[in-house]
Amino acid sequence: MKKTQYLKELNISAPQQRGGANKKSDVEKIQSWLCLQEKMHPGLGTMVNIDGDFGPATENAVKIYQRSIDVPSNGVVTPSLFMAFTSHMKNAFEGVAPKASIRESILSVAENHLKHLPFELNIRQQSNSGPWVRSYMGGNEGASWLWCMGFVQTIIDQAMSLHGRDFTKIMPLTYSCDTIGTYGIGQNTLIRNEKIRKDPGLVKKGDILLIRKSLHDWVHTAIIMDIKGDTFVTIEGNTNNDGSSNGDGVYKRIRNFRKSVLDVFSLSKWI
Structure with missing residues (x-):
């Protein structure tokens, strides 16, 4: 895989605890995953400030998390406990075996990421931040780093790597x-919305949707999971229930290609 930033998100350098010889970046990672646990399990009670200070709030949140997974609640985050924090990410990136075809692997990888509930966080008053965003965006994060294409290319990269293929040979x-x-225009692989409306059969599962704002301006992207009637079923990152191009997580959506201007980057030339 080209996108291996996620590996840096899975570990801390040493145990971290209140009053200990802590590393600020490790504490921020712990606090980030405490917040993500709350997003995955609303009501758990582990949402804290992400400030790198292992104070009483962080200690209490760690103890709550420890009780939730039935381990001693001492408030100490060891590397092994941190592995429990990050198991969703590890399984998202490593938990899929290759399928019969690359397209099938793309769908399986996308569904697996969706299942593990990737969310962004606000860190230092910056949206589009946190472990999932950094993993999709090569370590980059912050308000200006819209991460929908980072997510889509991560899925394509992971799926093609399962078949020994390099996704950068495609794009x-x-x-x-x-x-x-x-x-896509230069490679004659971008299917314009006008053609799709005439012949939806041109689009295949696993192709890449691009939401067009103007003729040469696209503002959002997604993996096409299915084509049903006048709609595409998608999995996409950095969206929300409104279909925003700057939302908060990975979601499955339905988009109507007759009511919206949706182009498609076809993979058929290569796979």
């Missing part, structure tokens, strides 16, 4: 929808 590594749309 450039980028975080920009415009880059992929323009590249």
Whole structure:
């Protein structure tokens, strides 16, 4: 895989605890995962400030988490406990075996990420932050780092790697929808919405949806999971219930290609 940033999110360097010889970056990672546990399990009570200070609030949140997984609640985060924090991410990136075809692997990988509930966080008053965003975006995070293309390319990268293929032979590594749309035009692999409306059969499961704002401007992207009637079933990152291009997580959505201007980057030339 080209996108291996997630490996840096799975570990801390040493045990961290209140009053200990703590490492600020490790404490921030712990606090981030405490907040993500609350997002995955609403009402758990582990949401804390992400400030790198292992104070009483962080200690109490750790104890709550420890009780929730039935281990001694001493408030100490060892590397092994941190592995429990991050198991969702590890399983998202490593928990899928290759399927019969690359397209089937793309669908399986996308569903597996969705199942493990990737969310962004607000850190230092910056949205589009946290372990999942950094993993999709090569370590980058912050309000300006919209991560929908980072998510989509992670899925393609992971799926193709399962088959010994390099996804950068299909498209450039980028975080920009415009880059992929323009590249698709140059490769004659971008199916414009006008053609899709005439012949939806041109689109295949596993292709990449691009939401078009103007002729050469695309603002959001997704993996196409299915084509049903006038709609695409998608899995996409950095969206929400409104279909935003700057939402908070990974979701499955339905988008109507007759009511919205949706182009498709086809993978059929290569797979």
